[in-house]
Amino acid sequence: MSATDASGKASLEEQLEFVKQQLDHAQKMSALGELVSTTTHEFNNVLMTIINYAKMGLRHKDEATRDKALQKIFSAGERAAKITNAVLGMARNRNDSFDATNLQQIISESLVLLEREMSKYRISVQTQFDNVPPVYAIGNQIQQVLLNLLINARQAMPEGGSVLIRVTLDQADQMVALSIRDTGNGIPPEKLRQIFEPFYSTKSGADETGKGGTGIGLSACRNIIENHNGRIRVESSLGQGTQFTIKLPVVTNSQPALPTPTNKTPADSPTLPKEPFSHA
Ligand SMILES: Nc1ncnc2c1ncn2[C@@H]1O[C@H](COP(=O)(O)OP(=O)(O)OP(=O)(O)O)[C@@H](O)[C@H]1O
Numbered sequence: 001m002s003a004t005d006a007s008g009k010a011s012l013e014e015q016l017e018f019v020k021q022q023l024d025h026a027q028k029m030s031a032l033g034e035l036v037s038t039t040t041h042e043f044n045n046v047l048m049t050i051i052n053y054a055k056m057g058l059r060h061k062d063e064a065t066r067d068k069a070l071q072k073i074f075s076a077g078e079r080a081a082k083i084t085n086a087v088l089g090m091a092r093n094r095n096d097s098f099d100a101t102n103l104q105q106i107i108s109e110s111l112v113l114l115e116r117e118m119s120k121y122r123i124s125v126q127t128q129f130d131n132v133p134p135v136y137a138i139g140n141q142i143q144q145v146l147l148n149l150l151i152n153a154r155q156a157m158p159e160g161g162s163v164l165i166r167v168t169l170d171q172a173d174q175m176v177a178l179s180i181r182d183t184g185n186g187i188p189p190e191k192l193r194q195i196f197e198p199f200y201s202t203k204s205g206a207d208e209t210g211k212g213g214t215g216i217g218l219s220a221c222r223n224i225i226e227n228h229n230g231r232i233r234v235e236s237s238l239g240q241g242t243q244f245t246i247k248l249p250v251v252t253n254s255q256p257a258l259p260t261p262t263n264k265t266p267a268d269s270p271t272l273p274k275e276p277f278s279h280a
């Protein structure tokens with residue numbers, strides 16, 4: 001179908017595509033904004049701990065108090081290093097290209113950033129990682145999906161609860177499955193289809209951490225996973241909880257040649273041509 005009509009006006013399809021792109025961009029920006037504010041907040045918490053225990057150590061001269069203060073400063077310093085690492089992990093992926101991607105690493109880095117927020121809302125997070133091969137994915141986009149799903153899970157458990165993140169290999173279709181299960185309020189069966197539509201939201205607006213309520217999180221997740229030739233599905237039971245599962249293709253020889261995942265530098269990363277890749 002031609003993109004413009006005889007008068008040179010953009011076709012409806014073209015306008016729709018444009019709006020869709022704007023929407024994806026808006027979600028990306030809002031996800032980035034949330035990430036920046038979460039990271040800054042977390043870092044500030046760590047700094048406060050360091051400053052307060054340094055003050056305590058300076059005030060009290062006895063060895064026991066000083067040892068305790070130094071120990072606290074040491075662990076806060078370690079946490080600060082983890083946060084910096086997680087942010088650097090994102091920066092390493094910033095070229096936004098398909099690459100051999102280690103899901104476990106992206107999950108661990110995302111959890112560092114959400115650790116305090118989860119414990120503030122009394123949510124325990126467990127992970128179960130099988131030994132799986134890397135997937136063919138754009139790391140930053142998968143992290144965006146992961147953060148959307150984890151924040152949704154947190155928001156579904158206002159009284160606290162637990163989240164289980166599992167990574168397994170689906171041998172039959174050579175895909176890695178990543179599931180996020182919460183013990184939250186669940187989704188009514190008749191709404192299960194709607195949740196992936198843009199602007200569908202049951203939240204009255206952003207919560208006290210500034211997150212949620214636009215209704216574009218899951219539609220962005222679906223677009224991203226579809227662009228990866230992956231799958232996303234949801235199972236839920238009211239009052240019991242919800243599980244989202246995403247499946248992503250394992251790196252294979254039919255994809256553009258990739259350097260060994262362990263010893264490559266970001267500059268080596270190949271970029272995928274615009275059309276979707278074929279999955280054997
Ligand atoms: N884990 C979950 N448990 C229960 N309901 C959920 C869960 N995840 C999503 N939902 C429902 O799906 C709706 C759409 O989710 P989506 O992430 O697209 O938008 P949102 O969270 O409301 O806003 P935002 O665009 O800011 O993320 C939510 O408003 C909520 O009703």
Ligand SMILES: [Mg+2]
Nearest residue numbers: 152212217218
């Ligand atoms: Mg959301």
